[in-house]
Amino acid sequence: xxxxNGQPCDSVSALDRGLSYGxxxxxxxxxxxxxxxxxxxxxQRLAAGCERLRIPMPDAEGLWQxxxxxxxxxxxxxxxxxxxxxxxERGYAPPVFAAPTxxxxxxxxxxxxxxxxxxxxxxxxxxxxxxxxxxxxxIKHLNRLEQVLARxxxxxxxxxxxxxxxxxxxxxxxxxxxxxxVVDGVSVTPALDRCGVAGVARxxxxxxxxxxxxxxxxxxxxxxxxxxxxxxxxxGILPVQAVGDTVYAPxxxxxxMQQHWLGLGFAMEQA
Amino acid sequence: xxxxNGQPCDSVSALDRGLSYGxxxxxxxxxxxxxxxxxxxxxQRLAAGCERLRIPMPDAEGLWQxxxxxxxxxxxxxxxxxxxxxxxERGYAPPVFAAPTxxxxxxxxxxxxxxxxxxxxxxxxxxxxxxxxxxxxxIKHLNRLEQVLARxxxxxxxxxxxxxxxxxxxxxxxxxxxxxxVVDGVSVTPALDRCGVAGVARxxxxxxxxxxxxxxxxxxxxxxxxxxxxxxxxxGILPVQAVGDTVYAPxxxxxxMQQHWLGLGFAMEQA
Numbered sequence: 001x002x003x004x005n006g007q008p009c010d011s012v013s014a015l016d017r018g019l020s021y022g023x024x025x026x027x028x029x030x031x032x033x034x035x036x037x038x039x040x041x042x043x044q045r046l047a048a049g050c051e052r053l054r055i056p057m058p059d060a061e062g063l064w065q066x067x068x069x070x071x072x073x074x075x076x077x078x079x080x081x082x083x084x085x086x087x088x089e090r091g092y093a094p095p096v097f098a099a100p101t102x103x104x105x106x107x108x109x110x111x112x113x114x115x116x117x118x119x120x121x122x123x124x125x126x127x128x129x130x131x132x133x134x135x136x137x138x139i140k141h142l143n144r145l146e147q148v149l150a151r152x153x154x155x156x157x158x159x160x161x162x163x164x165x166x167x168x169x170x171x172x173x174x175x176x177x178x179x180x181x182v183v184d185g186v187s188v189t190p191a192l193d194r195c196g197v198a199g200v201a202r203x204x205x206x207x208x209x210x211x212x213x214x215x216x217x218x219x220x221x222x223x224x225x226x227x228x229x230x231x232x233x234x235x236g237i238l239p240v241q242a243v244g245d246t247v248y249a250p251x252x253x254x255x256x257m258q259q260h261w262l263g264l265g266f267a268m269e270q271a
Numbered sequence: 272x273x274x275x276n277g278q279p280c281d282s283v284s285a286l287d288r289g290l291s292y293g294x295x296x297x298x299x300x301x302x303x304x305x306x307x308x309x310x311x312x313x314x315q316r317l318a319a320g321c322e323r324l325r326i327p328m329p330d331a332e333g334l335w336q337x338x339x340x341x342x343x344x345x346x347x348x349x350x351x352x353x354x355x356x357x358x359x360e361r362g363y364a365p366p367v368f369a370a371p372t373x374x375x376x377x378x379x380x381x382x383x384x385x386x387x388x389x390x391x392x393x394x395x396x397x398x399x400x401x402x403x404x405x406x407x408x409x410i411k412h413l414n415r416l417e418q419v420l421a422r423x424x425x426x427x428x429x430x431x432x433x434x435x436x437x438x439x440x441x442x443x444x445x446x447x448x449x450x451x452x453v454v455d456g457v458s459v460t461p462a463l464d465r466c467g468v469a470g471v472a473r474x475x476x477x478x479x480x481x482x483x484x485x486x487x488x489x490x491x492x493x494x495x496x497x498x499x500x501x502x503x504x505x506x507g508i509l510p511v512q513a514v515g516d517t518v519y520a521p522x523x524x525x526x527x528m529q530q531h532w533l534g535l536g537f538a539m540e541q542a
Binding site for chain 2 (some may be wrong): 002004009010011012013014015016017018019020021022023026028053054078080082084085090091092093094096103105107110128131132133135136141142143144145146147148149150151152155167175176
């Protein structure tokens with residue numbers, strides 16, 4: 001089920017700036033049994049994106065009620081909130097008075113096996129490099145062609161994600177998850193001030209594990225890390241089993257972070 | 272009037288990947304009295320974009336007929352063709368069999384005064400810098416937040432465009448037009464292999480004036496150019512009068528290119 005500006009509807013105007021220019025933001029939020037443990041963080045990131053793009057932030061309480069409405073009767077679902085700058089004349093200039101378009105839709109939870117949670121996921125090393133754009137880094141905007149191109153690089157179902165680097169040889173993230181490494185006994189997650197999306201699960205882990213460093217992470221450090229894992233607000237905390245031919249074993253850091261994740265109220269697996 | 276996949280319609284599915292990820296391309300094409308002198312070049316660029324993004328190219332003859340249909344009865348209009356990868360499941364992976372969405376819509380021609388054509392246009396120097404992304408450079412894709420941010424930097428109606436640079440100090444383009452400069456007596460237009468959109472009017476001028484160089488154009492050369500002008504397939508060839516406090520006078524090169532433009536069958540001004 002889907003609501004557009006609060007009304008049951010599954011279409012938007014072909015003149016919406018979200019479609020014309022990718023002029024908007026989105027969030028994907030995991031719900032289990034009526035609860036979304038990271039809801040407040042999703043709202044914080046959406047508000048930060050709205051401020052960056054100067055789109056009025058919708059009322060979070062209203063979004064919550066719309067989420068309940070579209071997810072009604074589903075034990076588990078992924079909520080996608082899309083917020084665009086709304087209708088516009090032809091041309092890049094944002095309208096002086098924007099009337100944003102708000103799309104709230106429920107999708108089935110992706111299947112996540114216990115094996116993935118315990119044994120880990122295999123990564124393709126993407127040739128697509130993320131461009132440096134500090135003005136858009138961190139927020140979850142609708143300009144996602146880099147991720148589409150990167151995700152199109154493989155179709156082997158045994159490979160679950162791709163490792164994305166920037167043009168300076170730093171590891172940044174997966175296509176739809178953040179990256180953590182344990183290098184010389186220290187937990188690290190890449191700085192995201194030039195590219196990448198600052199994930200909500202990543203923010204949760206950084207607050208729960210304040211010793212984790214946020215810094216540039218050269219690819220060569222990533223490849224010699226003692227642990228490598230991904231965080232996603234939908235898929236949770238997943239160990240990386242391999243990047244191409246480089247193999248990793250899940251270690252104590254990812255297990256501690258997975259325990260924290262389960263403690264938030266998320267399940268380990270999804271049928 | 273608007274056609275979506277050939278049918279009169281003014282909306283698209285809220286699940287369209289054009290909206291979800293900006294996963295698509297567009298063209299804006301100037302029509303006068305049933306003719307679009309640059310039509311073949313627009314089709315070439317659209318095909319190049321389709322190949323880059325691996326979206327099936329629609330039949331150009333069919334697009335032409337849809338253009339005639341939506342523009343029927345209008346002496347002058349701007350046609351926008353938007354082509355997206357179509358519907359998709361949630362997630363970046365492109366569907367194996369894409370059924371693209373094709374939106375063909377007619378918009379009023381923007382007003383262009385003879386004064387602008389003869390005297391020129393004022394440019395704001397944008398703080399927004401274009402990111403280097405060779406995989407997306409040149410094509411007219413739907414990820415246009417950089418242009419939206421740049422265009423939002425000014426609202427003085429006396430300023431007609433913005434000068435966009437990359438992060439290496441090269442001038443690249445305006446927000447919605449290409450840039451030409453005459454430096455030390457030589458015509459130059461910036462190389463667009465790392466960022467920017469390779470305009471159809473620019474391609475026309477490069478073919479008609481083969482002495483024009485395509486190379487990196489440092490901002491300092493742009494600022495000391497003897498002539499500076501913009502090319503746009505909608506607005507034509509417009510001299511630049513000023514970039515901030517740096518003033519320019521239209522010279523023989525822009526006048527020659529404007530004569531070429533008029534020779535294609537475009538009018539000088541639009542009411």
